[in-house]
């Protein structure tokens with residue numbers, strides 16, 4: 001998700017500055033389809049988080065830092081919903097609406113704005129664009145704060161907060177050592 005989110009920030013910024021043409025449209029389409037994949041992944045991730053809590057760590061952080069970290073994580077989830085939904089609204093208010101497919105397979109219908117008058121479609125586009133840009137600004141401020149805090153935990157405080165999000169590697173001494181080969185005699 002980190003790679004997808006960073007790609008979205010870069011491609012969104014670039015595509016708004018491309019001259020009108022084929023590559024602008026193709027980038028819009030990829031940006032929109034990957035953005036909707038982020039929405040799907042965020043829902044799955046949120047459902048997973050309801051059952052599996054965050055990894056336990058040995059950070060000795062003061063209360064305000066714990067609050068700041070939780071607030072950042074909630075805001076990330078909010079942005080994972082707000083950015084794709086506002087993008088989807090924008091996509092649906094631009095005529096003619098082209099179909100979008102997540103991963104080239106799952107077809108996503110446009111939001112039902114085609115029944116509105118052209119003036120209202122422009123209004124929806126305008127609101128959705130403002131929300132999208134607000135989300136972009138929020139994400140661009142939160143990501144460096146979040147990554148900076150993670151790096152501080154790792155290199156300054158030297159606790160296991162960053163190691164906690166990596167897949168668990170067993171270091172159980174009693175586990176059988178499959179790296180040793182003992183030839184059978186006889």
Ligand code: HEM
Pocket residue numbers: 005008009010011012013014016028031032033034035036038079080083084085086087088089090091129132133136139
């Ligand atoms: C986490 C997901 C997303 C992120 C981080 C993101 C990020 C961005 C960024 C950085 C821009 C450029 C803003 C600017 O400089 O004006 C942008 C524009 C845009 N995005 Fe997204 N986006 C996401 C999801 C989506 C989705 C799902 C869609 C459509 C289904 C979409 C449609 C658009 C459109 C149409 C624009 C162009 C707006 C304009 O021309 O002003 N985005 N996005």
Ligand code: HEM
Pocket residue numbers: 001002003005006045049054055057069073076077143146147150151161162163164165
């Ligand atoms: C686009 C960039 C990033 C976003 C949007 C992001 C988002 C998130 C979210 C939503 C969580 C909440 C936990 C969860 O739901 O699984 C989280 C946790 C975490 N992230 Fe990130 N993250 C980003 C980049 C990074 C990077 C680059 C690092 C490491 C250098 C990092 C380190 C962590 C750590 C250590 C936690 C766990 C904190 C805890 O246990 O309380 N994140 N991140």
